[in-house]
Amino acid sequence: MAGIITTRRVYDPAEAGDGLRVLVDRLWPRGLRKEDARLDHWLRVVAPSNELRKWFGHDPARWEEFKRRYAEELAGNPALADLENLVRQGHVTLLYGAHDRDHNQAVALAAYLRSRSG
Template sequence: MKIKLKRAYEAPVREDGKRILVERLWPRGVTKGEAALDDWFKEIAPSPQLRKWYGHEPARWPEFQKRYRAELEANKDEVARLHSICKNGTVTFVYAAKDEERNSAAVLKAFLESI
């Protein structure tokens, strides 16, 4: 399984493989053509309540990871569907967060690689 992470504001390249948006909301200022997505997994993204609670506050990062993993464990169908796609070649999770280390796509990647 080869999963890459890339901000929605970075240009797509062939090496991205299958590009999947893993955000509940569409990234601001990005057109569908610019995003060049193959799929959009809205329902696998953190819940609106969790996203708002986290607010990209670094101090909340450890608890955010724990809560988001719990949401993923409860979302078995979408996790299984995405995991199946990831086993078939290179996949790039496209996300909108500014923080390239502490974001939901990073948690999702680690979660899928652990199962």
């Protein structure tokens, strides 16, 4: 994959350098109107399963195990190819709704995608 992958909270203002803006949450972010999101794609099918999302609960103590389990889910997810194709085209910003900017599925997904490109 040749593209650049960044992450950003979906509630943060869009910036000109974001490239394609892709929401990777399974659920629509609370309080955000769809017309205000400035999305190019919503790929909820690459988000963690409901079971994994609930188990993780954004607990930093579970972060390493969450990343491992999420990688297992991603390895068997045929929709991942759609996201990889977008990344090959250029800059993609993975959007998420979580408050924690360091421990969320977009950060884990970006790391997973980067690991597959090398």
